[in-house]
Amino acid sequence: xxxxxxxxxxxxxxxxxxxxxxxxxxxxxxxxxxxxxxxxxxxxxxxxxxxxxxxxxxxxxxxxxxxxxxxxxxxxxxxxxxxxxxxxxxxxxxxxxxxxxxxxxxxxxxxxxxxxxxxxxxxxxxxxxxxxxxxxxxxxxxxxxxxxxxxxxxxxxxxxxxxxxxxxxxxxxxxxxxxxxxxxxxxxxxxxxxxxxxxxxxxxxxxxxxxxxxxxxxxxxxxxxxxxxxxxxxxxxxxxxxxxxxxxxxxxxxxxxxxxxxxxxxxxxxxxxxxxxxxxxxxxxxxxxxxxxxxxxxxxxxxxxxxxxxxxxxxxx
Numbered sequence: 001x002x003x004x005x006x007x008x009x010x011x012x013x014x015x016x017x018x019x020x021x022x023x024x025x026x027x028x029x030x031x032x033x034x035x036x037x038x039x040x041x042x043x044x045x046x047x048x049x050x051x052x053x054x055x056x057x058x059x060x061x062x063x064x065x066x067x068x069x070x071x072x073x074x075x076x077x078x079x080x081x082x083x084x085x086x087x088x089x090x091x092x093x094x095x096x097x098x099x100x101x102x103x104x105x106x107x108x109x110x111x112x113x114x115x116x117x118x119x120x121x122x123x124x125x126x127x128x129x130x131x132x133x134x135x136x137x138x139x140x141x142x143x144x145x146x147x148x149x150x151x152x153x154x155x156x157x158x159x160x161x162x163x164x165x166x167x168x169x170x171x172x173x174x175x176x177x178x179x180x181x182x183x184x185x186x187x188x189x190x191x192x193x194x195x196x197x198x199x200x201x202x203x204x205x206x207x208x209x210x211x212x213x214x215x216x217x218x219x220x221x222x223x224x225x226x227x228x229x230x231x232x233x234x235x236x237x238x239x240x241x242x243x244x245x246x247x248x249x250x251x252x253x254x255x256x257x258x259x260x261x262x263x264x265x266x267x268x269x270x271x272x273x274x275x276x277x278x279x280x281x282x283x284x285x286x287x288x289x290x291x292x293x294x295x296x297x298x299x300x301x302x303x304x305x306x307x308x309x310x311x312x313x314x315x316x317x
Contacts, residue, residue: 063094149175
């Protein structure tokens with residue numbers, strides 16, 4: 001089988017094709033034929049050698065987001081069948097033709113979610129669910145989302161609206177039409193947000209990747225309110241609850257909640273580009289991430305996935 005990885009850190013050109021034996025599922029696992037996988041900024045950080053908390057052996061094959069078809073069952077697996085199309089969140093290794101996954105890390109893909117959204121969803125979806133869960137919001141609560149046009153932000157908008165939360169979405173003008181379609185109540189760019197009444201909102205989330213809008217977030221949160229940032233940056237203490245997304249919710253709980261929202265409310269992501277399932281496709285995707293010119297989430301898809309979607313959907317919920 002093919003895998004896409006690297007044996008030294010560097011530019012997107014370090015990715016090479018790795019030939020390997022297809023992994024076989026252990027008890028409680030399934031084997032997945034990968035139909036597509038998402039690219040994340042974490043993958044690029046891993047490729048550059050910036051993730052030092054958990055040293056990994058070369059060759060390194062990134063990939064947290066997978067949509068795949070069950071191609072083999074491990075001992076004791078009776079809640080999935082061969083041919084089921086599932087969404088898989090994993091720590092690493094998704095840039096492959098075949099992977100294995102514990103049944104607690106997969107969930108059947110509903111027809112309410114497209115194949116490309118399924119490939120793009122796991123990491124950002126679980127992060128968004130974890131943020132909302134940590135804030136413990138209720139119907140009619142008010143929430144400001146800074147960076148609402150990104151992957152985590154756009155899913156957070158949809159999850160919050162599905163719960164009846166009043167959402168103020170702050171993003172660049174290019175994302176405003178998308179955020180209107182997702183149901184955000186108020187949509188502003190950074191300049192307009194600066195004009196908002198300061199210290200006015202009880203729940204403020206900053207999901208900008210580099211945390212650069214921390215001063216704006218501090219300005220908007222009310223005394224005693226909650227300020228949560230997902231970036232690895234220091235946020236000065238103030239008269240608010242200073243929160244960080246330090247731990248993701250359990251994968252099975254988060255995926256179940258995401259699929260419930262998909263069926264009852266709808267769940268979608270903006271896809272910047274669907275790239276070919278080749279080493280050049282992976283390299284090009286990482287080049288786009290380096291340039292900051294993605295236009296949405298990037299996915300690498302098998303060539304026949306979209307064409308055969310009607311056939312594959314027969315195995316979905």
